[in-house]
Amino acid sequence: MTSPATPSHTAPVSEQKRTTAYHADALSHRSALLGILFAALGGGIITLLGWYAFKAVSLPSFNTSMVTRALSTVGVTITLVLASGFSAWWIYDHYKETFSRPRWRTWVTYAVTYLSPALLTLASIGLPLSASRLWLDGVQVDQAFRTQFLTRSVDQMGYADMNFLDMPTFYPLGWFWLGGRLGSLLGIPGWEVYQPWALISIAVAGCILVPIWQHLTKSLPVGTAIVLTTTAVTLTIAAEEPYSAVIAMGIPAIAVLSARAFQGSHLSTLAVALYLGISATFYTLFTGAAALTVVSLIAVITAFYERTWRPIVRLIIIAVISIAIALIAWAPYLWSVLHSTAPLQTTAQHYLPEEGTQIPVPFLSMSIVGFLCLAGLIFIVTRLRNAEVRALGLSIIGIYLWTVLSMVMTLVGTTLLSFRLEVIVVLLFATAGILALAEVRTAGIHRLYPASFSPAANKRITAALSIFLALTGVYYAQQIPEANEDAIDHAYSDTDGYGERADRFSSDSAHYYLDIHNFIQDQGYKANETVVLTDEKTFMAYYPYWGFNAFTSHYANPLGEFKHRNDQIEAWADESWDSTPAEFQKSLDSAPWRGPDALIFRGDLDNKEDGFKVHLAEDIYPNQPNIRYRAVFFNPEVFAQGWELEQTGPFVTAVRTK
Known part of the structure; x- marks a missing residue:
């Protein structure tokens, strides 16, 4: 490349032709590889x-x-x-x-x-x-x-x-x-x-x-x-x-x-x-x-x-x-794609911000x-x-x-x-x-x-x-x-995995995550062996639990059947109001995928009338923003048997009894 910075050292600068390629710092292939290392x-x-x-x-x-x-x-x-x-x-x-x-x-x-x-x-x-x-x-x-x-x-x-x-x-x-x-x-x-x-x-x-x-x-x-x-x-x-x-x-x-x-x-x-x-x-x-x-x-x-x-x-x-x-x-x-019987589902490219409309x-x-x-x-x-x-x-x-x-x-x-x-x-x-x-x-x-x-x-x-x-x-x-x-x-104002904010201000509700994690562990579950249903994406970011569903379809694995899982969660929520605890557990176990071992809701154990809330994300592209969140509510009564419940701040955690 004729992109010289200085002339070759074979002669004084005043004698160099300025249109010739520069070779003073040329690296051999071996020297370049050693330099990279x-x-x-x-x-x-x-x-x-x-x-x-x-x-x-x-x-x-x-x-x-x-x-x-x-x-x-x-x-x-x-x-x-x-x-x-x-x-x-x-x-x-x-x-x-x-x-x-x-x-x-x-x-x-x-x-x-x-x-x-x-x-x-x-x-x-x-x-x-x-x-x-x-x-x-x-x-x-x-x-x-x-x-x-x-x-x-x-x-x-x-x-x-x-x-x-x-x-x-x-x-x-x-x-x-x-x-x-x-x-x-x-x-x-x-x-x-x-x-x-x-x-x-x-x-x-x-x-x-x-x-x-x-x-x-x-x-x-x-x-x-x-x-x-x-x-x-x-x-x-x-x-x-x-x-x-x-x-x-x-x-x-x-x-x-x-x-x-x-x-x-x-x-x-x-x-x-x-x-x-x-x-x-x-x-x-x-x-x-x-x-x-x-x-x-x-x-x-x-x-x-x-x-x-x-x-x-x-x-x-x-x-x-x-x-x-x-x-x-x-x-x-x-x-896995070649051997999958389920249809692939992906919306990874369903995103068009303003910058994507300009050259x-x-x-x-x-x-x-x-x-x-x-x-x-x-x-x-x-x-x-x-x-x-x-x-x-x-x-x-x-x-x-x-x-x-x-x-x-x-x-x-x-x-x-x-x-x-x-x-x-x-x-x-x-x-x-x-x-x-x-x-x-x-x-x-x-x-x-x-x-x-x-x-x-x-x-x-x-x-x-x-x-x-x-x-x-x-x-x-x-x-x-x-x-x-x-x-x-945001790196200073967000609550980290230790429940702290780097700017020393009071943490948000994420500081309860450690208590929730400990509660699940106390019931005999290990994080990397446990499936959790929750919309608390930060909780899942901090601890290696498996999610029953991803938080949005855009980052979800196409093999994961995101939409079908969303439909299943909504069906569980709707059916919970007409089910007994035993029927609800049977419904969880009859899904095509492994059912959740734990569920993390927004709710109040002392005021169960409104139910336990979790949000579902829906792709609404070509609209911008391209995601809409919709709440579904579970009947607290279906967790009365076979579950351990814990109120932690605004969260209610339900863990299956082993």
């Missing part, structure tokens, strides 16, 4: 140690104090100043008549640049969350389901569904399974491991991209700039869903690798296949988008452009390898990232003859086509969830923008002013550009906590 291990360890350090100090709550915001800005500033400073110093070495660089500074520069994404993640998100045990958005809405899956993954190492007993997971288990192993290693429950695992996974994804981009651009400073920009943008607009964020971060690199793969590179072909396979075990939406609108589109256009079938052959090879990897996560579910155009935003995206747009248009730059442009076109198709799909009652792809569009444009700035520095200035620049003049230009980029980076990154303010506030 070092960056992954180093980034993970640094992030975990940083998380522990933050928990060891007592900092005020983010939503009641400005202290953590100030400390976050300090951390961001130190990180970006160090990365920019060592990168500029690295470039300075090439302005010497005889190239030289101390070994100690080489190692320090690599350490700082390779680990800078982890430090940025810790400073901008980890520090603001330091006084809370929860991740961004607490246990609000979708986070409750993600937390439930992590809780299940800590409890079990297999393919278990997050909610349904004896059913393989439909939701990709890769990120959650790894998080579960971390939780088991650290000895903390799934809901609590969410925060450190999210920080670690985003940090590691950023760190491993530095050697990858150094290998692609042959420039350590440019690679570092691309990845720090990628990390900052991702933390700003996509950090709430970390397992998708880490996949999105790699798509610009995959676009470039795809261009190389379809031009004959065997290792690039393998890299693209590995990425698609692993991404399919993490987040299938981005896998589909990357496979169809990035990799496949680049292959087809390359084949047409070069009038050869070889790119299509390589695309088939990529598909075979990636599918084989994906089956590690998907095989049990697909096997993302980040280059029109009056912001630093908007300027960077505009520079990227201009760069792509003017450099389309370059295959790798063209790959970035084709990827953007492909994502736009997906977005438009998603809107068209509303005519048949579904969507392609294109609103989630905005982060990919921004990352592709921003990456091109960094490459544009690098080219302006090494080629553009000399074209505008053809007179030879002295080494001293080049140093001053490099210093000015480094300072400018560092300060603009600080300005943007220091706003990451502000951009996530609502999500961070």
Whole structure:
């Protein structure tokens, strides 16, 4: 890729041609792989140690104090100043008549640049969350389901569904399974491991991209700039869903690798296949988008452009390898689908927020990232003859086509969830923008002013550009906590699994969950062997009970027959008013699925006239909001025999007598 940051050290800078490709920091394949390994291990360890350090100090709550915001800005500033400073110093070495660089500074520069994404993640998100045990958005809405899956993954190492007993997971288990192993290693429950695992996974994804981009651009400073920009943008607009964020971060690199793969590179072909396979075990939406609108589109256009079938052959090879990897996560579910006699039910794509009705155009935003995206747009248009730059442009076109198709799909009652792809569009444009700035520095200035620049003049230009980029980076990154303010506030205001709020205010009714859990345990039941019927999704997120039904159809396993189970619950509620306790128990046991061992209601044991209440969720797409909750009431009298009842705050828990 002709995306130079500094000239080769084979001659003084004043003698270099500015239009030749940059090779000073070129990494061999072996060095790149070692760099990826070092960056992954180093980034993970640094992030975990940083998380522990933050928990060891007592900092005020983010939503009641400005202290953590100030400390976050300090951390961001130190990180970006160090990365920019060592990168500029690295470039300075090439302005010497005889190239030289101390070994100690080489190692320090690599350490700082390779680990800078982890430090940025810790400073901008980890520090603001330091006084809370929860991740961004607490246990609000979708986070409750993600937390439930992590809780299940800590409890079990297999393919278990997050909610349904004896059913393989439909939701990709890769990120959650790894998080579960971390939780088991650290000895903390799934809901609590969410925060450190999210920080670690985003940090590691950023760190491993530095050697990858150094290998692609042959420039350590440019690679570092691309990845720090990628990390900052991702933390700003996509950090709430970390397992998708880490996949999105790699798509610009995959676009470039795809261009190389379809031009004959065997290792690039393998890299693209590995990425698609692993991404399919993490987040299938981005896998589909990357496979169809990035990799496949680049292959087809390359084949047409070069009038050869070889790119299509390589695309088939990529598909075979990636599918084989994906089956590690998907095989049990697909096997169950093939042998299932019940119809599949899913409404996962029944969601159309306002963002899903618009085409993302980040280059029109009056912001630093908007300027960077505009520079990227201009760069792509003017450099389309370059295959790798063209790959970035084709990827953007492909994502736009997906977005438009998603809107068209509303005519048949579904969507392609294109609103989630905005982060990919921004990352592709921003990456091109960094490459544009690098080219302006090494080629553009000399074209505008053809007179030879002295080494001293080049140093001053490099210093000015480094300072400018560092300060603009600080300005943007220091706003990451502000951009996530609502999500961070929820992490402090939601009641955690220990019944506490991180901001020290009084907890809501969720602080009764521990008492309910203990009551169920006291009746001789173990959480991971017990089926519970309840609409308290946070209770299920904190404890590894099996749910009789999922909370909404959108996250429910298609094998779980969500609607039929809803109908069964409503039938039980209606019939309970005309049934004896024995008849009610028989009805529970006669269902096609294992009946609940415990039920958690809203109700009052001292005032049973109104019954015990539980809510059912109904999909009402295309309306927005797309879910409606409806209450059904059970007759308290059917629990008079064969059940142990307990009033805990506003909850009534009914547990079958063993």
